[in-house]
Amino acid sequence: MSDESFRPSARPIMLSTSDRSVLETMVRRGSTPQKMVLRSLIVLLAADSHTNAAIAAAIDVHLDTVRKWRGRFHRDGIDALADAPRSGRPPIYTPADIAADTHEIPIARWSTPELATRMASDGITVSVSTVRRWLDEDALKPWQYRSWIAVRDPHFEVKASVVLDLYARRYAAKALGENEFVISADEKPSIQARDRYHRTIAATPRHAMRVSHDYRRRGAVTYLAAYDVHTARVFGRCEASTGIAEFTALVDQVMTCEPYASADRVFWVVDNGSSHRGQAAIDRLTARYPNAVMVHTPVHASWLNQVEIYFSIVQRKVLTPNDFPDLAAVENRLRAFADRYNRTATPFAWRYTRRDLHRQLKRVDECLEAA
Structure with a gap:
């Protein structure tokens, strides 16, 4: 049967006002990753009673992609649109490795290659991209600073x-x-x-x-x-x-x-x-x-x-x-x-x-x- 609306996978999508607002915001925001834009569009179009085939044609994705994200949203809601945690090789670096001391080096602002070289000299082999990822994920950003002026005039x-x-x-x-x-x-x-x-x-x-x-x-x-x-x-x-x-x-x-x-x-x-x-x-x-x-x-x-x-x-x-x-x-x-x-x-x-x-x-x- 050609009409996707009769397939078991074409579950009806009902959106609350708050969920629709969140999805529309993700679609409009320029900083939203493209994969999240596509997933949000799939759900929004599904909520507007479009078939899986029509959605796939409208946003130029595979039919299985539409089925996948429509089904996930129907089952688990808006949080299911995010990537699931990936399995893989466990981390090989300890927190002590990541927090290696650089205070004795006369450099005020480090580049990622300099940090990787410094760690290699301590016997820790790490790629520049891994150092960059550590810095991006850490809550502290020691290379960032803001200047300020204290009030000196008592009046x-x-x-x-x-x-x-x-x-x-x-x-x-x-x-x-x-x-x-x-x-x-x-x-x-x-x-x-x-x-x-x-x-x-x-x-x-x-x-x-x-x-x-x-x-x-x-x-x-x-x-x-x-x-x-x-x-x-x-x-x-x-x-x-x-x-x-x-x-x-x-x-x-x-x-x-x-x-x-x-x-x-x-x-x-x-x-x-x-x-x-x-x-x-x-x-x-x-x-x-x-x-x-x-x-x-x-x-x-x-x-x-x-x-x-x-x-x-x-x-x-x-x-x-x-x-x-x-x-x-x-x-x-x-x-x-x-x-x-x-x-x-x-x-x-x-x-x-x-x-x-x-x-x-x-x-x-x-x-x-x-x-």
């Missing part, structure tokens, strides 16, 4: 809270007025103009954009930007370098136009870069514009400065890949992008508050005390 929370309050339109426990503004400003130095030896080839179907590795350096420029955190308005300018004069020019660019020129107060959030560091920078700004108030982020807290988000957008959308014949092309692109950004952008959805900061610093203190 970190107080300084950072001022910035976070400004983002929430508060200052000194009072709400900001309609004629008060918050500007986040900084510099992005050393933007190179890389003139590629061969023209960049645009992307085509099934081919990514191709950019020549070799280039001529056509100089570098510093990009200064001031970002109004509540209106998403950005001011930008290019300078040959960074310094007090260049930062002052950016301030002039903002403070001489409305609504900032006649504002009650304009708060300038800056980091501790050399062009706007310390009390001297505060005094310079106030002397030049009495309605301007400079607020510094704590040391190692540039992540609090919202203009850094804008710089990350510029890096992705304007400067990558870097292929410019000269600095004029870089400056024109930055200027054009700022104009477009001001026509379309909305403020960043900043949700990190002083309460979040307090909880995070408390966790950091607890971790340091436990270390």
Whole structure:
């Protein structure tokens, strides 16, 4: 009889909502092994009343493969789609072999061939692939590391809270007025103009954009930007370098136009870069514009400065890949992008508050005390 639905092996498949969700997720996820994708598809199609023959034809597998996985799922459920444990030769390496000591060797990060050679010198013959498998299976990954910076400023929370309050339109426990503004400003130095030896080839179907590795350096420029955190308005300018004069020019660019020129107060959030560091920078700004108030982020807290988000957008959308014949092309692109950004952008959805900061610093203190 040709109709597979009448064969004893074509067991009816009934899927719960949770099982269907798990199977559909495995099919969609790009990291799912292909064999698990096929097994999931078999079960999903079976649950939709397709015959074994129709399923085999649809996903181009042997009919016996469909029968096998349909039957396993019918018998044991979703866990049966995983590979069963394989029998084979018992392991010949002891846990002591796998945990061989390498502390006396002056190497901070080992390669798998180096580890295999080290073990061979201790009389343990092991292949590079076996070492790689051990490392992959082990819970500890000693070659991986993350750097971190401890809070050094004893007034970190107080300084950072001022910035976070400004983002929430508060200052000194009072709400900001309609004629008060918050500007986040900084510099992005050393933007190179890389003139590629061969023209960049645009992307085509099934081919990514191709950019020549070799280039001529056509100089570098510093990009200064001031970002109004509540209106998403950005001011930008290019300078040959960074310094007090260049930062002052950016301030002039903002403070001489409305609504900032006649504002009650304009708060300038800056980091501790050399062009706007310390009390001297505060005094310079106030002397030049009495309605301007400079607020510094704590040391190692540039992540609090919202203009850094804008710089990350510029890096992705304007400067990558870097292929410019000269600095004029870089400056024109930055200027054009700022104009477009001001026509379309909305403020960043900043949700990190002083309460979040307090909880995070408390966790950091607890971790340091436990270390």
